[in-house]
Amino acid sequence: MILTPVRSSAIRAVGYVGDTLTIKFHSGRVYDHPGVPYSVYAGLMQTASKGGFYNRYIRGRYR
Numbered sequence: 001m002i003l004t005p006v007r008s009s010a011i012r013a014v015g016y017v018g019d020t021l022t023i024k025f026h027s028g029r030v031y032d033h034p035g036v037p038y039s040v041y042a043g044l045m046q047t048a049s050k051g052g053f054y055n056r057y058i059r060g061r062y063r
Helices: 038-046 050-058
Strands: 011-017 020-025 030-033
Touching: 011 038, 011 050, 020 038, 020 050, 038 050
Parallel strands: none
Antiparallel strands: 011 020, 020 030
């Protein structure tokens, strides 16, 4: 999967294939979240606060 670098103090890069969202953090940890709707991915990519969006709409909601 190709990860797109993003401007964020917490998140380094984001990828999305099928319905799986991949998040790479500055710490080096990488998390795959299957079952994420495209609208959630699009919202993440458009928001100014990617870490805040991740914590509010993705973390703990998707495996």
